[in-house]
Amino acid sequence: MVGQNWERVLWKQQPYPDNYVPPSFLSSLSKNPNLREYAYWALILDSCAVTQHLSTIFIFLAVFVRLLDCTFDPRLLVFISAGMFVTGYALWEVLDYTQVGWIDGSADRRAKTAKASILVFLALMALAPILRTLTAATSSDSIWALSACLFLLNAALADYSSTSLSGRVRERLTSVLSMNAAISAAVVLASRLRDDLSVFALVLFSVQLFALFPILRHRLQATPSAVQFGSTLILAALSLAIVAPLSGAVACMFMAVLGSATFLAPAILLWAQKYKNEIRGPWDAATPKVS
Amino acid sequence: MISDFFHPNVGGVENHIYMLSANLLRRGHKVIVVTHSHPPDRVGVRWMLPGLKVYYIPFPTLVSSATLPDFLTFLPYFRTIVLRERINLVHAHASLSSLGHEGILHAHLMGVRTVFTDHSLFGFADAASILTNKLLEAMLRNVDAAICVSHTGRENTVLRANLPPEDVYVIPNALVASQFKPAPVAPPSHTITIVVVSRLAYRKGVDLLVAAAPRICAAFPNVRFLVGGDGPKLIDLLQMREKHFLQDRIELLGPVRHRDVPNVLIQGSIFLNTSLTESFGIAILEAACAGLYVVSTRVGGVPEILPEDMISFANPTEDDVFRAMAEAIAIVSRGDHDPHRAHERIRGFYDWGQVAARTEIVYRAVMASPPRELWTRIERTLALGPFAGLIFTIILAVDCLFFMFLEWWLPREDLDYVDCEWDLGRFGKIVQETRLNPDAQRRH
Incomplete structure (x- = not known):
């Protein structure tokens, strides 16, 4: 054509028509630049957090049903909660020790934790009579619907990511919302119970399950996969074992939900990845890197 | 020239349209600008120097000066303007201007050719981009040519709107x-x-x-x-x-x-x-x-x-x-x-005169190319996709019916055609006359 080579510049008048398609057209286009091929087992491992979370919700519901029809002693639940707290805290300390190493001033920190937990314990106990009559004017049907919605919100917004090894939990707005939804659901459910002790026990239990356990779960996700698989398996089995005597149908549905969350959903994600077509090029807004 | 973005707003697109229009006028073309009105004082038809006629269509704006994208309501105004001004070519600006999109959609009904200028870059990754890109693809399905302001912009537009690269021209902005x-x-x-x-x-x-x-x-x-x-x-x-x-x-x-x-x-x-x-x-x-x-x-x-x-x-x-x-x-x-x-x-x-000359080449190429038949348009629109294709084909069909209704309701013969054009020389003469003889103004 013309002796002069085409250049990708606008300031120069070039002997090419304005609609000339240079050979370098779209050369800086990149497709799926940061594609990470998923591996099925890694996905299953990542889905363990979801399974664990669903299991805790079902464990909570099963415990609630038992408290409601008085087949479960609330005093026992209080002891279980206390035991869970102590075990969880011990586990936390062990993880801290193995992952981060020994930190100075941990005795002071532990004293603070103990003080805070005793305060929460007493506050809940004092609040129990109020919580019991909180929704006395609301019909039970509304409560079931409300708590179902809140649990759905909780499961949808929960933070299933794992923390980095620094041990600092990144607080996102959604994870806070999720925790609030679960605690609200627990409170409205507890207000259906008959005596103050049951209310106290259930709310205490819900704090263990929905406020403290997710924090521990983040740390657990950074542990070897065997530990994760093991804890998931134990939780799922436990929840199934508690739910099954109450209702076979619910147990079957729950099992189906757990199975699809753990095995089917990763498979679908893996299959859908071949449709991924992400286009990147010089027109994309850059992300500023500020140190 | 059609765009939601025009004077009295200020910005890159607004300035581009004005400068391009002024330089096309200088090259002996007739240029009018159609945009939405800015109540209370920018309404109706206005003239801007140097003899640029601006139609301010009474459409309410949604956000940042964009009108509601409803595909059809612009047609009655558009048809009347195009017919009475005897327009041959519609040039729409800015990919988020719904007036521009509508102009491209309606133009073929009057046998008018279309050119589109894209001024911005869009990504592909977020939900807003996916939606606007599909809209752009649908609207540019039947455009005759597109102009981008940079080579990067051209690559971006070709990908977003799925256009053949030969139909997309690169004409940079300029400055005074x-x-x-x-x-x-x-x-x-x-x-x-x-x-x-x-x-x-x-x-x-x-x-x-x-x-x-x-x-x-x-x-x-x-x-x-x-x-x-x-x-x-x-x-x-x-x-x-x-x-x-x-x-x-x-x-x-x-x-x-x-x-x-x-x-x-x-x-x-x-x-x-x-x-x-x-x-x-x-x-x-x-x-x-x-x-x-x-x-x-x-x-x-x-x-x-x-x-x-x-x-x-x-x-x-x-x-x-x-x-x-x-x-x-x-x-x-x-x-x-x-x-x-x-x-x-x-x-x-950079020089606006050159920009106008290069744009004129695009216009000539478009005018020389054979127009697409309605059936080809429908086929092309259907090829958009199983879902979007159907929606936009329905819009196209309704648009045609609406146009036929307008032909019956406001017949072409009854339109008030523009026969008297702006003449700077005449304007100057009148101004001078009134200056020399202030009584003449009073007598009028």
Whole structure:
């Protein structure tokens, strides 16, 4: 054509028509630049957090049903909660020790934790009579619907990511919302119970399950996969074992939900990845890197 | 020319449409602009110098001067305007202007050809982009030609709208070089003033500026900043200034009117642009034209607009902006950059007259190409996709029916055709007559 080579510049008048398609057209286009091929087992491992979370919700519901029809002693639940707290805290300390190493001033920190937990314990106990009559004017049907919605919100917004090894939990707005939804659901459910002790026990239990356990779960996700698989398996089995005597149908549905969350959903994600077509090029807004 | 974005708003698209229209008029074409009205005072038909007729259509605006995209309501106005003005070609501007989209959709009913100019870059990854890109693809399905302002923009548009690359032309923006003259007296060389004029928003990379400015101030004690513009990130700049005690080194001017920009620019010797995305970067060009050395992030179409020796590029990281600024400060303090020479060079690079001539070539090519039949249009629209294709085919069909209804309701014969055109010479004569003989005006 013309002796002069085409250049990708606008300031120069070039002997090419304005609609000339240079050979370098779209050369800086990149497709799926940061594609990470998923591996099925890694996905299953990542889905363990979801399974664990669903299991805790079902464990909570099963415990609630038992408290409601008085087949479960609330005093026992209080002891279980206390035991869970102590075990969880011990586990936390062990993880801290193995992952981060020994930190100075941990005795002071532990004293603070103990003080805070005793305060929460007493506050809940004092609040129990109020919580019991909180929704006395609301019909039970509304409560079931409300708590179902809140649990759905909780499961949808929960933070299933794992923390980095620094041990600092990144607080996102959604994870806070999720925790609030679960605690609200627990409170409205507890207000259906008959005596103050049951209310106290259930709310205490819900704090263990929905406020403290997710924090521990983040740390657990950074542990070897065997530990994760093991804890998931134990939780799922436990929840199934508690739910099954109450209702076979619910147990079957729950099992189906757990199975699809753990095995089917990763498979679908893996299959859908071949449709991924992400286009990147010089027109994309850059992300500023500020140190 | 059809766009939602036109005078009395100010901005890159608005200015582009005006300058292009004025230069096409100069080349002997008849140009009218159709945009939405700006109540209370910008309504109806207005004339702008030099004899540019502007139709302000009474449509309410939604946000940032865009009208509601409803595909059909523009047709009655559009048909009347096109017929009575005897229009041959519709040129729509800006990909988020629904008036422009509607113009392209309706034009074929009157046998009018279409050209579209895209002024912006869009990504592909977020939900908003996916929706607008599909809309753009549907609307540009039947456009005769598209114009982009940079090669990067062209690649982007070809991908977004799924157009054949031969139908997409690259015609850059231009600027009126005489409006951006370097300072007659060179700014003092002992202090180097860095000018930033930009909307202070995330997309303009204000975070980079906030991070890099204190480092630059600390490393070069003879540097001061002059920041013009307003926006949500102004508060970040203020905080940064306070935190590092730089009140006497960083001057914030607040909002700057476009006609005051040259006066701001000539106070400095380096222009810093930290945009994260930019399809053309007219602000950079204006600064370079005013004799400033430019430091910019390497994004979008920016690398295309200036030769390498007039601009320093940085990657969009704090460290690299600092490095590029240090380089630029060295060049300027050595006196290697001659503002007047830079101005002369830019004057030769960009000219609206050339832009108009190149656009005219596109118009001629479009007018010479065979128009698409309605059936081909329907087929092409259906090929959009199983879902979007159907929706847009229905819109197309309803549009045709609506047009037939309008043909019956407002017959072409009854329209009030425009036969009397604006004549600058005649206008001048009348003005002179009234000046010479003030009584004549009273008698009229």
